[in-house]
Amino acid sequence: MAALQAAKRAMRKEVKRRVAALSDDEKRRQSLVVSQMLFKHPKYVSSQRIAVFLSMGDEVCTREILQDMFKWGKSCFIPRYESSGSSHMDMLKLNSLQDMETLPLTSWNIRQPSVDDQSREEALAAGGLDLILMPGLGFDRFGRRLGRGKGFYDTYLERCSRHPRGKPYTVALAFKEQLCQEIPVDHNDVLIDEVLFEDEK
Template sequence: MAAVRAAKQALRKEIKRRVTALSDEEKQRQSLVLSRQLFRHPKYVSCKRIAVFLSMGDEVRTEEIIKDVFKCGKSCFIPRYESSSSSSSSSHMDMLKLNSLQDMETLPLTSWNIRQPAEDDNSREEALSAGGLDLILMPGLGFDESGKRLGRGKGFYDTYLERCVRHPKGKPYTIALAFKEQLCQEIPVDDNDVLIDEVLYEKDE
């Protein structure tokens, strides 16, 4: 276990270095390419209930995707990460319904500088308490072609996907959005890591 943890830490550093070297224009360009790939994807076209992450600076931008989700009349869910004060290792996350683009702009900012519903906001539907999810767009630091994912080490998505598996609808299809610079030959994984169904990245024609 310690060896896997050390390997992950080293890889996180290396990927962060590669992504930091990307210009904002290049991140934006790759993000638009991936958004267009996603809009043609059969799983996206057919999905009714989709979970989308609100991107941080080192992640594929998801603003265009969220706009399209509303334009297509799909139900959009976004993560609320719980930072439990009692235990720094808490990895509880819910996917809460986002009502509109305007709704997104009024959400409070977290210490990670991403917007999410406030901890005391109980008015929103949680995806798993109702109809489940058809598709989850997955963030992450690194990915390989076989669907292994390197997260930030907190386990939010792995834990959430385990909850999805127990939902009557079953596990949603998972698609990761990656800059080319986030692809790796092989990601070291342990037993808690959940594989992703598909990794979308810009392929050289």
Template sequence: MAAAAAISGAKRTLRAEMKQRLRALSAEERRRQSRLLTEKVIAHCKYQESQRISIFLSMQDEIETEEIIQDIFQSGKTCFIPRYKFKSSHMDMVKLFSAEEIFSLPKTSWNIHQPRDDEVREEALSTVRGCQDAGQSVLMIQGRRLTASSSRHSSALVSEDLASALSFVTL
């Protein structure tokens, strides 16, 4: 029990430190880093080979993903975004029909656009299994802190189904 409490305290401290560092970044520095990441992602062979891309919608303190989402649609790829259930650890990656659609979606309590729970949409994991022509799939998640073994540590939700389908590629 003491070890669990110590780990929990260390995580709390690390989260606070990371939050402080992210807040200290200027808007210009965040845009610069976003551009660099966007260039790396779009040039990456896995991205180039993939026809189905799952990507998070960025929050104010995260790397901006709008240009990547624009490229997904301009390249004729299929885009999936997160839809999480309130007070649950369940999250699905559901189809987005256009980059412009994002702004018409309702916002969650975290101020993130996502489709309504009662709206039926194609889900990335349920449609790719057993489908020969689905193409490579890429899942991009915001990893505020990644360990050397690529374990992800963030407050974002990743369902067990989703986590079991992941293999990490670092940029």
């Protein structure tokens, strides 16, 4: 177990280094390529209830995706992470881009609904989710994901699998610099269905 944690730590450091070397323009360019790939994806096209992360500086920018979702009238859910050291996360409904601008910023500089905000629908309390767009630090081609070590998404996917609709399809959005040969995983790590990135084949 300790060896696995050490391997993950080393890999996180390496991927962070590679992503940090990207210029803002290059991140923007790859984000647009990945967004366009997603817009054509049959799972995205057919999904009505979608969870999406609000991106940080070292992640594929999801702003265009949010715009597209509202344009097509899809239901958009965003994470609210518990900051109390637990790995609990809810996916709460976002009503518009204007709605997003009014959300408070967390210590990680991510916007999310405040804990007192009880008015928003939680995805699993209602109709479940069709698709979850997954963040992460690193990914491999086998659906293994290297998160930030807090377990929010693994715990949430576990909850999804107990929902009557079952586990939603999961698509990770990645810069090609986040692709790894092979990511070490244990039984708590939930595999993702697909990783979208700019492939130069």
